Amino acid sequence: MPTFDGGHYFLTALIPVRTDVMNDGRAVTSPVHALRKQLSMIPTAADTPLRGGGQSPFARNRRNHFARFVIIDDVAYNGRLGQSTALNAINQVNLTVAQPQDHLKSPFLVFVADFDAKSGSNAERNSYLVELWNTAGQDLREIFRFCQGFDSRVTDGTTFAAYMADCQIETTMSFNDYYADPPALPMWPADMYKWPVIVSGGALLLGLGATLLLLVAALFARSWLSWLPYSFGLGLVGAVALGLIVLTAYMSVMAAGGKPFPSAQDSDLPTVLKALHLRSAFTRFVIDSQMQAAGTDAASAQKLYDDFKSFVTETKPHNLDTPTQAPGVIGI
Amino acid sequence: MAVALDLADIQGNILRAYGKQGFPKGRFITLHIDDAAKGRKFVTDLLPGITTALPWPSSRKPIAEGAVRAERPQVAVNIAFSWYGLLALGIPTRTLRGMPYEFIDGMMARAPMTP
DSSP states (O other): OOOOTTTTEEEEEEEEBBOOOESSSSEEEEEHHHHHHHTSSSSSSSSGGGGGGOOOOGSSSEEEEEEEEEEOOSSSOOOOOOHHHHHHHHHHHOOTTTTOOOOOSSOEEOOOEEEEEESSSHHHHHHHHHHHHHHHHHHHHHHHTTTTTTTOOSSSSSHHHHHHHHHEOOSOOOOOOOOOOOOOOOOOHHHHHHHHHHHHHHHHHHHHHHHHHHHHHHOOOOOGGGGGGHHHHHHHHHHHHHHHHHHHHHHHHHHHHHHHOOOOOOOSSHHHHHHHHHHHHHHHHHHTTTTHHHHSSSHHHHHHHHHHHHHHHHHHHHOOSSOOOOTTTOOO | OOOOOOGSSSHHHHHOOGGGGGGOOOOOOOOOOOOOHHHHHHHHHHHSSSSSSSSOOOOOOOOOOOOOOOOOSOOOOEEEEEEEEHTTTTTTHHHHHHOHHHHHHHHHGGGGGGO
């Protein structure tokens, strides 16, 4: 279930864009055109003053790891579906006649986001969407108003969550980026299946071998035929048992593959932000302490010791809440 | 299923035969850009006045009263840029380098190629 994996919920929603002509306040235009313009004006992170000094609306709460908007205008035509030249010749396929092409009925707005979650339940998704609406609702309305059914359905966080839930699709490729070390995964219990496979496979082979031998023997003396049901039965039981064991093993592998990965260590957003803050503060500390570190006298060593003590006191490495890096800030 | 064109994102002169639709005369105005920021502001201000390919209400294809619709303009206005015009407007290099060589060369440079 890649929608929930590694302690993160990966939300993917495909939202149909309106297709009616509309007035965006300046000109008569199409919703997808106006939407594209609106998206281009969202600050993607903390902007420099030269770029307007804005901040991404997704930085207003501490739950967004990543969030992204993309517009899909239409599906691309990948070219003609290939077929055997011999078959084409036999069926007299005319290659100059175009094959049917698929197109979307409307453009789609894709919204993908990932956030911390414990179980990947729908309630966690809804709580995220409600908080997103409560912190950035006005900005979201400016974007989603170009989408079908948004204006009539969404009035608050709860209705926004319900609207997004209707547009959600399964995430099939999640983006786990916090694994410093590979997670400790349990081994598939291959030993459990070893003896049952040997026994049932042996029974199958024995039954088949005996059946063949009896058939050959029956050519010389018909009385051997009376043993045939036993050997055939043994082979049949072996085949059925082997089939069941292989099916069970297959289902067990698929079930193990469907389980979400465990959370990576320290991969929730507050810890990541704290780590970024510590990294930048420590970089500054290292630059400022170069003279003390280079000194060979006892006073320099004592100063370095005292400075590091006050660095730890100020940055509070174990306190995730403060001081920490604000979300949506890019920098060392 | 046919491709649905985003008519609001296509200029009117691309899809319409203006001459047959009551616009028999045309006038070309060439503008020179000295200041990139002012040039971009001029283009932004001009945008709402550009004639798009959206259909106008007509007797053959009426559009419902009250519905949002593009009205038939008194004068159809369309714009075009030369590659050097885009450069003068300060378009990102990343965009400029993706343009076709024929467009970058321009008509003057390519004129001798035609017989």
